[in-house]
Amino acid sequence: AQRVTQPEKLLSVFKGAPVELKCNYSYSGSPELFWYVQYSRQRLQLLLRHISRESIKGFTADLNKGETSFHLKKPFAQEEDSAMYYCALSPPGGYQKVTFGIGTKLQVIP
């Protein structure tokens, strides 16, 4: 069974401090992994996916197959990063059933 674990419901950091949102997954195989973000009063939207290997808004996420993790990182937090972040997993190809984690609320303190 596929499962996504986000151990922190709330993460508070000061502006300018580094951010790491943790995500661990359980899946037998090589899944596709994503981070989605929901800013206040906005729609849930894709932030980044591991196959793209890109940095979006200063965020990066590295897939660690040994630790089955896909942590989201940013070296310097900004106030506008405050949002709800969801880690998500999907089997490669096929039917696209996506499993989301419970979400972590990031609060950046000015």
Add this chain to the structure above:
Amino acid sequence: DAGVIQSPRHEVTEMGQEVTLRCKPISGHNSLFWYRQTMMRGLELLIYFNNNVPIDDSGMPEDRFSAKMPNASFSTLKIQPSEPRDSAVYFCASSLGAGSYEQYFGPGTRLTVT
């Protein structure tokens, strides 16, 4: 493009009443998903469709929930009878289909059952 459209945005109803949530996916998208969001359980996939056909409804909580997609531009999620524990935000999302994984979410419907 207005993106995924959901209606109503807010729904307040009494226990036992029927509730129907509506979704219009992005034109050209072949996959449609219904999610439920709660504080305790986060975002849960209820059901999804590919080319209007339900593929996986294992996330539907019980027989009180049903979903249909009569055509490529419309889907409904019905709860009958509704219960207070159904109170949540229900999201609809669509995607291009096989080979494309980004899901585009609607604004959600906040359901309150009293």
